[in-house]
Each structure stands twice: as C-alpha cells, then as structure tokens.
Amino acid sequence: MEPIFEQFVRDLTGGFQVPFWAPMLVSLGLVLAFIALNAMFMIWLERKICGRIQRRMGPMLTGPKAWARFSMWTGGWFQTPCDSVKLLLKEDIIPAQVDRFGFMLAPVLVFMAALAVYVPLPISSTSYAQSAPIVVAVADLDIGLLYVVAITTLTILAILTAGWASNNKYSLLGGMRAGVQILSYEIPMLFALMGPMVLAGSLSLGDLVLVQHAGLFGVPLLGWFLVPSFLGAVVYLICAVAETNRPPFDMPEAEQELVAGFSTEYTAMRFAMFYLAEFSNTFVVCMIFTAVFLGGWTLPGFIPPSSLNLGFFTLPYFDLLAGMAIFFAKAYAVVLLLMWIRWTFPRLRPDHLMTFGWKFLLPLSFVNLLVCIVLAAIQQIYFGGNPG
C-alpha cells in the first residue's frame, strides 16, 4: 500500500510527502469498507444463487420495483442493507449466566482476525513487465502465506471462546466441534500450500503471483499453480471451506443439530460480527486461492499498459485497475463454486469429517508436495532457477 499510495498522492498533488501513518489509516478504512460492502454483496449474491439452485427468486421486494420487474438478478438489491440496519437496531442481549468477558470478547476477536488477514493479500500490481513491479497490498509481507494461515486460525479461538462463554451446551458443543475441525484441517491445508511455496521458492503472496505469471518450463499457462499443484488446490479449497465453517462443513453451527451452535446466545450486532466475519473469511479464502493457484491478477500472455489512451482521456493506473478487475473476477468465480457446493451438499458428520481430513486429505497433500518438489527440481535443473 505504502509505495502505491505515496506515488498516487505525489502524482495528484505534485510532490506532497505523506506522513508515515497516512497509508495505514487509509488502508484500514479501505479494508473495513471493503469487508462491509463486499459481505453485503456476497450475502445478496448467495441468496440469489441459492434461489436459482432451488428454483425460486430469492429476495425481490426491497429496492426499486422497476428493477425487480426486469429479472430476478436485478431485484432485491436493498435486502442486505435492510437486514444490516435491522441487526444494528436489535436489542443487544447478554444472558445473565454467561461469562461476560469472554462473551463480549469473542465477536471482537473474530472480527479482528477477519480484518487482520487482509494485510498481505495482493490484489494488483503496477505493470509486471517491469523488473520490480509494486504489488498492491496493505503490506506485501515476506511471510504472507504463513501469516494468513496463522491469522485465520485465530477465528477458531474466538469461536471456542464464544462457545465456552455462552454457558449453553449447544454453544459449547459447537465451539468444540470448531476446535476439532480446525485441528483436522489446518495441517492438510498447510501441506497443500507447501506445494506452491516450493514451486515459487517464496512465501510472499505477491511473489507467488509473479512467479505464476512467468510460467513453468517456459509455458505461461502451466505456471498457474492450479496445474502443477492440482491436488493441492483441491485439498486447499476443501480445507479452506472447512475452516470458514461454510456448509457442508458447518458443524459448529449446524442448525438442525445444535440450534445455532456457538452463536446461539448472540443477538444483534454481536451476532452480525460473526456473520460478517464468516462472509469476509469466505472471500479471503477465495482471494488466497486466486493468488496462490489461479495466477492472481495476471492473465497468461496479457500485460496491461500502465495507462490507457481512450482518445478523449488518458486513463492512468490502467495496469492497476485491470489487475484488480481480473483478480476479483477470478475470486468471484471461486465464490460461485463455493456457493454451488453449499446449496447442493448435505452436511458432514463430525467423525466423518475427521476421517476425511486425516486419512484422505493429509496423504493427498503429501502426494501433492512430492509432485511439486519433483517439478521444481526439473525446473531448477533444466530451465534454471525457480520458475520466476
């Protein structure tokens, strides 16, 4: 964020030097706004997709009537804002018997984790034809991938806290299930991500994308880690869905079994925090998948110019904008895949989930790692250096 922001302000004001804290504040604001708006859109989209799969129309009554008349995809646009306002205005109930500190801490913790995970996610860069492209991220950490995995685990800590503090047996069971789930899925997920790490020789998400663009064995499309590390991609996606507690892995909040699981006792804004964090985490998963396996903001054989001449107007930062558009298009494609899975699958049973995680996904991720090591070695020996 810093270099891009500084350059942007310099360009705009003609040489103004921004104070060191400005980029941080701006990126915090941007991420917060993004989480809220994107979650709203995703919830709307989810309900529409769900409606389409179930042969109904989803929300249609809120928003401009004229739009709703046009097609099911244009109706009900104001549904999520209305729901959010409703959640904001609801009474905040803290049951008498709960552990107040933990009960109040959990939603904050879960949201904190959801917020912090955005730090290393790269959404675009200045033209990557240059030798040193500047990556657009809050901060392109050198250990980005490790950071992301570490932070997302915090969510489970919050859910465990919520389950314990709620003083409700259903909540406790939900929290425990979440704990079990993360134990079974964190490890295969890490191993699945190690494939791309080996191939790229870096943990920085920005580097991962640039390496993928460079291609494997000199072939650009092969470079998308989805291809050499296909098993890893599958394992990662399954584990990531499990980690965000989305169906079919929503045992911690399985309605038919545990009422609402860990969030049973939560109301109003505290509940909204869990909800928001869940959707935010889902999108983060899709973003990571895009960056690690789908080549991030790049397309094979396409390098956008740094500015686009539209004749009457020259669009600056075109490389940045095109990158973002490509990145979000890919991320939303993954979101759609997750939604499709969500609305067609029954829920797993906790013990099946563990069997699946330990006995199937973990060996699979080892195989993937092995394949990636071999490919990286071939690349090293015959094509010189890491793919990048």
Add this chain to the structure above:
Amino acid sequence: MMRQFPANPDLTVEEFELNMGPQHPSTHGVLRLVLTMDGERVVRCKPVVGYLHRSIEKMAENRTYTQVIPVTDRLDYCTSMTSNYVYVMAVEDLADITVPPRAEYIRVIMSELNRIASHLLWYGTFALEVGATTPFIYGFRDREKVLDLFESTCGARLLYNYLRIGGVSRDLPEDFCERMLAFLDEWEPLIREYEDLLDENPIFYNRTKKVGFLSAEKALAYGVSGPNLRASGMARDVRREHPYAVYPELEFDVPVRTEGDVFARYRIRMEELRQSARILRQCAEKLPGGPYLEPQPLRMVLPEGETYVHLESPRGDIGCYLVSQGTDKPYRCKFRTPSFCHIAVFQHLVRDCLIPDIMAICASFDVVLPETDR
C-alpha cells in the same frame, strides 16, 4: 456417571444431560429428547411426548359422529385424508353402511395423493435434517401441486374434512382426472431428480448407511409399521394384508428392503412415491360414475357394538377403535397411531450414535408429533 480421564487420572469425565426440545429446530413439532451425552456420543435417550396433547379422543366422545370428522383432521396434519378415512371407515363398519363405488375410488385417490404429499414433505424435511437445504425446496415445490389438487376438490389445503360417513363431501371437479394425470406426467420424472440430489452423494451415503439399524424382530416387537417396517425386511402393508376400499382391484408393489437403516427407509419412501403414482393412474382409468355419497342423517345413531379398523397411512398402520353404546356420540374413540410406536423404538436406536445421527434417525422415521400425542 463419572469416570477417570484416561490420559490424566486426576481428571474425571462426566456425562451431561442435553435437553433437546421441545423447542428445537429439528424435532418435528414438539418432541422433547432428554439425552445423556458423553461428549458428542449419546449414552441414553429419553423421549418425552405429550406437548401437543389436545385430547382428541376425549373430544370425540362429546361430539356427534359427523362432528368428529374435522377433529380427526388434526390428528396428523400431513395426511388429514387418511385420518379422516380411518375414522369414517370405523363408523361405516359399525353402522354397516355400504359406500358407493365412486366414493371408494375417490377415497383411494385422495389417500394416495396425500401419501405423495406427505412423502414429499418428509423428503424435504429429512434432507434438511441431514443438512441439505435444496431438497427441502424441491419437495415443497411439488407438494404444492398436490395441494392445489386438494384445494380444487375440497377447498382446503391442509385440513381437508373431505370424507363423510357414507362417501365424500362433494364430487371431484370435472377436469380433476386430467389435471391429476397431467401432474403425474410432469412430476414422475422429477422423482429421479430428488434421488439425484441425495442418492449418490458420498456425504449423504455415509451419513445414512448403517445408521440407525432396526432389526425386523425389534420392529415387530415395538409395533413399527409402514415404510419403516418394510425397510427392515417385512413386507407388511395393510393395503395388501387387510385390503380395504378398492385396493384389491389395483395393481401395485410393496417395496421392501432388508438393510433396516436410514438409507433403506429413505429408499422405501422414494419407491412408494412411484407406486402411489401407479395406483393413481389406475384409479383415474377405472373411476366409475354414480353417486359420490350415500347420504346419512346429520345426527346418526349407531347400534351398540365396537369395532377396530385400520389402514395404511403414509406413516404406517393407523387404526381406530370405536365403541358405540347406541347413542349419537361415540362412547370411546381410540386411535392407534404409528408415530407413537416409532418414537418408542427410536430411543433404542440412537444409543451410541452422535448428535447428527439423532436427527437423521428421527427424521427417517417420519415422526409426526400431533399424531403421537393426539
């Protein structure tokens, strides 16, 4: 019960009680299960029924024979027609009334349509209990079309009050058979669609196969009936064993499976949907003309005596024991409902299961609480 924690003898592990219901998203009404749990594992399960008791049997004793019919609607809100039917059949048996053939056919059509509606509702809720949301909508979408047929016949969509002593309250609408056949043509291929959503899904398969096994002996001992009994390998069907109405003239199979698990109970109901459609097609073909009702006095007096009749409701063997003392009101009207037996046996099946299995097993029995409590 306390026991020591294996890894650390200083710690003890304690079982805890989980009170599931009466207000719980998936207890199908107001069933309360008092579960003794060891973590996620069920040690004991004690079902508590009675939250929906409306003293229907007592109410029946204070109403004339005709007035009882709308009360029987409330026995089982998913299949009002068969509840109507069993009561009306008991009265007719006691009063020795012969029902016109057209009325018999109409009654069979209504029972089978109601079976379809009930099984579709079951399919939706069962899938919902194992965590799949989409089948729920599919089931309800098509149930709606059955309800439309009912609505055009008797004006009601849930509590029909359609059958009368001696026939049915009104004739079928003129185009009923065409509309019914059109519905069947459109809907029968959709059964395949329901199955596609669940059958070969490994998650569903793992969650239902070898879960909630019910042996034939135990099923018989507890009076389990209907699809649940047939899933345990017993080819018992009242429509076959004690044929009533026009069932002897109709061709249909009684699907049987031997596994006795949740999956078998699911498959049986899916097969029954097809068989019901088959029966309906034959009925539409054979439906005779003539009167639809043998009119009876509004305040009819039955001769002294008692009778027990039973028939095959979507849930199983529903019976009505009717005692008359020669007045215009039943002296005793006792209903034998299948769901009650199913809840009784259900508590033995969930032992050592996990919480998600409770839902799957409970749903697979197609328990309807108003019928249990009466």
